[in-house]
Amino acid sequence: MTTSRSDVTVESVVRRVVARHRGERGALLPVLHAVQAELGHVPQEAVPVLAEELNLSRADVHGVVTFYHDFRREPAGRTTVRICRAEACQALGADQLVSYARESGLPLGETAADGSVTVEQVFCLGNCALGPSVEANGRLYGRVGPARLGSILNGTVSS
Amino acid sequence: MNNPSHSTATVYVPRDSAARSVGADEVAQALQHAGGRGDFALDVVRNGSRGMLWLEPLVEVVTPQGRVGYGPVAPEDVDGLLAAGMLDGADHPLRLGIVDELPWLARQNRVTFARVGVTDPLSAEDYEAHGGLAGLRAALELAPADVVAEVTASGLRGRGGAGFPAGIKWKTVLDCADELKFVCCNADEGDSGTFADRMVMEGDPFMLIEGMTIAAHAVGASEGYLYIRSEYPDAVATMRRAIGVAREHGWLGKGILGSALDFDLHVRVGAGAYICGEETSMLESLEGKRGMVRAKPPIPAIEGLFGRPTVVNNVLTLATVPVVMAKGAQAYERLGVERSRGTQVFQLGGNIAHGGIVETAFGITLRELIEEYGGGTHSGRPVRTAQVGGPLGAYLPESMFDLPMDYEAFAAAGAMVGHGGVVVFDDSVDMAAQARFAMEFCAEESCGKCTPCRVGAVRGVEVIDRIVAGTHRDENLALLEDLCDLMTEGSLCAMGGLTPLPVRSALTHFPDDFLGGRRLLEIHPVQATEGTA
Numbered sequence: 001m002t003t004s005r006s007d008v009t010v011e012s013v014v015r016r017v018v019a020r021h022r023g024e025r026g027a028l029l030p031v032l033h034a035v036q037a038e039l040g041h042v043p044q045e046a047v048p049v050l051a052e053e054l055n056l057s058r059a060d061v062h063g064v065v066t067f068y069h070d071f072r073r074e075p076a077g078r079t080t081v082r083i084c085r086a087e088a089c090q091a092l093g094a095d096q097l098v099s100y101a102r103e104s105g106l107p108l109g110e111t112a113a114d115g116s117v118t119v120e121q122v123f124c125l126g127n128c129a130l131g132p133s134v135e136a137n138g139r140l141y142g143r144v145g146p147a148r149l150g151s152i153l154n155g156t157v158s159s
Numbered sequence: 160m161n162n163p164s165h166s167t168a169t170v171y172v173p174r175d176s177a178a179r180s181v182g183a184d185e186v187a188q189a190l191q192h193a194g195g196r197g198d199f200a201l202d203v204v205r206n207g208s209r210g211m212l213w214l215e216p217l218v219e220v221v222t223p224q225g226r227v228g229y230g231p232v233a234p235e236d237v238d239g240l241l242a243a244g245m246l247d248g249a250d251h252p253l254r255l256g257i258v259d260e261l262p263w264l265a266r267q268n269r270v271t272f273a274r275v276g277v278t279d280p281l282s283a284e285d286y287e288a289h290g291g292l293a294g295l296r297a298a299l300e301l302a303p304a305d306v307v308a309e310v311t312a313s314g315l316r317g318r319g320g321a322g323f324p325a326g327i328k329w330k331t332v333l334d335c336a337d338e339l340k341f342v343c344c345n346a347d348e349g350d351s352g353t354f355a356d357r358m359v360m361e362g363d364p365f366m367l368i369e370g371m372t373i374a375a376h377a378v379g380a381s382e383g384y385l386y387i388r389s390e391y392p393d394a395v396a397t398m399r400r401a402i403g404v405a406r407e408h409g410w411l412g413k414g415i416l417g418s419a420l421d422f423d424l425h426v427r428v429g430a431g432a433y434i435c436g437e438e439t440s441m442l443e444s445l446e447g448k449r450g451m452v453r454a455k456p457p458i459p460a461i462e463g464l465f466g467r468p469t470v471v472n473n474v475l476t477l478a479t480v481p482v483v484m485a486k487g488a489q490a491y492e493r494l495g496v497e498r499s500r501g502t503q504v505f506q507l508g509g510n511i512a513h514g515g516i517v518e519t520a521f522g523i524t525l526r527e528l529i530e531e532y533g534g535g536t537h538s539g540r541p542v543r544t545a546q547v548g549g550p551l552g553a554y555l556p557e558s559m560f561d562l563p564m565d566y567e568a569f570a571a572a573g574a575m576v577g578h579g580g581v582v583v584f585d586d587s588v589d590m591a592a593q594a595r596f597a598m599e600f601c602a603e604e605s606c607g608k609c610t611p612c613r614v615g616a617v618r619g620v621e622v623i624d625r626i627v628a629g630t631h632r633d634e635n636l637a638l639l640e641d642l643c644d645l646m647t648e649g650s651l652c653a654m655g656g657l658t659p660l661p662v663r664s665a666l667t668h669f670p671d672d673f674l675g676g677r678r679l680l681e682i683h684p685v686q687a688t689e690g691t692a
Binding site (some may be wrong): 024025026027029031032060063066067068070088089091092122124125127129131133135 | 215352428429432588
């Protein structure tokens with residue numbers, strides 16, 4: 001890994017990511033996923049670089065970044081907890097989980113003041129027979145009641 | 160304490176993400192730990208899930224009598240199970256018997272799901288030993304047009320929801336003269352209550368690769384894309400690994416299985432947009448654009464990905480092709496009823512005691528699915544409604560549960576089978592709230608191209624709120640009807656076009672919930688069993 005500061009600018013990350021995906025057809029989505037994986041979000045400064053590298057207009061790139069729920073314009077907390085609010089989980093009380101998070105000071109879309117956790121909603125994690133379901137940093141939890149959500153939010157669930 | 164048989168036992172613990180969501184990894188670790196201590200001789204194999212999800216984590220032990228199941232197993236149960244002689248299939252309160260003989264499974268007709276939960280999903284040897292590649296080998300013996308004819312004769316219809324005959328779509332692509340054609344698998348399974356695609360990708364990924372390769376041979380395509388939603392990270396990882404294994408074995412790449420077929424396959428990950436499950440939005444997304452719906456014509460079969468002829472099929476459709484080719488069109492066509500041929504993979508979810516995968520021939524009733532397979536609600540309260548076919552499907556009252564599951568019968572009743580997802584609700588459900596949610600979801604996930612969908616859904620939420628509040632109720636009910644008509648008639652795709660289905664069905668079958676005539680039950684939170692992880 002490089003240690004020079006100039007190598008970790010948004011521009012250098014974007015150019016390096018694009019180089020890795022050169023040759024893929026219609027590569028903008030995989031490139032955006034990779035940029036977000038490295039930087040934690042897709043910063044505004046990335047847009048003109050992406051436009052130049054991929055021969056697209058800035059408006060095109062901006063349009064894509066803002067269309068998809070996954071791409072963040074701002075960094076999230078260290079852990080992202082997503083509560084499924086689709087019908088199958090609603091049928092088992094998903095809204096109680098949302099209320100519980102809100103009462104714990106974490107309304108949907110908000111990040112805790114200490115930057116530890118961001119709570120979001122998601123529509124279907126494909127765990128519809130074992131709901132309510134919650135995902136935390138890529139890990140899926142089934143049959144989640146308020147107590148278990150509390151443990152997940154506190155990071156006390158054993159991995 | 161030693162394993163009395165002194166041989167190494169094979170123990171299966173699913174790696175399916177639903178099983179992992181309730182502790183399968185911890186159970187596997189506890190078993191491996193016991194093996195590592197030298198107390199017991201065992202090998203842990205991570206299989207897919209059998210689809211009896213209320214029994215997960217379901218541990219299976221290979222015995223001379225067959226695979227004996229124990230479940231649901233918590234990590235703290237492991238030592239006791241081993242001490243009781245689980246490795247020899249011994250009795251224990253969690254012992255379920257021979258898994259293949261469990262009535263829930265034995266009554267099904269597993270065609271597409273035959274291997275899911277049985278094999279190690281990433282073992283090429285296991286795949287071939289259980290009939291894998293027989294379909295591709297049979298297809299490669301035939302001319303492309305003959306493969307298309309076989310798929311057409313099987314009656315296989317798209318399993319994504321619309322039910323368009325697969326063979327007819329393929330013939331259109333075959334008949335195009337272009338040098339470059341694509342096969343795209345739509346694995347953006349975003350509908351609540353559906354998880355069969357995910358289970359196929361995590362539990363039998365080679366089957367999907369094989370199906371896509373057969374499609375490539377049939378239509379003359381050289382490249383394939385598998386568009387998987389980002390909410391399924393385990394499916395993405397499994398498919399990527401499986402594609403790597405397939406390349407190593409010459410199942411993908413140049414000269415597949417020694418034939419003249421060249422075909423390679425790429426995984427693309429979505430970015431959290433429900434609309435990308437719609438085929439033209441998915442193509443836009445694959446091209447690196449906003450996932451906005453295209454007007455048809457031109458149909459994707461003629462002008463699809465990057466303007467080229469493209470086969471777009473759902474996971475289950477493509478995953479069913481190998482068995483059609485291996486066993487023959489007639490064997491498949493013999494299953495089912497009327498114009499709904501073969502099997503459907505029903506997915507039981509929501510408030511249900513025994514949720515999971517039920518693969519049977521078409522024609523089974525909703526009541527059989529919910530009561531006989533599903534065992535009623537998880538909460539133990541009476542079933543009030545089931546939503547069939549995803550968030551755009553109708554809410555059906557119990558009085559309609561005897562409707563047979565086939566595309567035409569459901570359409571005639573103002574509902575849709577869709578992809579076979581069944582979400583059950585108990586009597587604590589507020590149907591006005593569910594109707595409002597349908598509009599809210601459409602407003603949230605609309606791609607924005609059509610005004611009836613983009614604006615209509617926002618207005619729909621407001622109108623339902625006014626009806627529930629009792630404000631100018633008759634006028635607002637008429638307005639809602641009008642709005643539903645407009646959305647149905649004026650939207651390009653199913654998002655805006657079908658959102659009125661759950662709304663209208665809720666209003667038709669459960670009017671009291673909107674009109675304040677029904678005293679809402681005091682809603683008790685469902686005390687879901689907390690998992691073990």
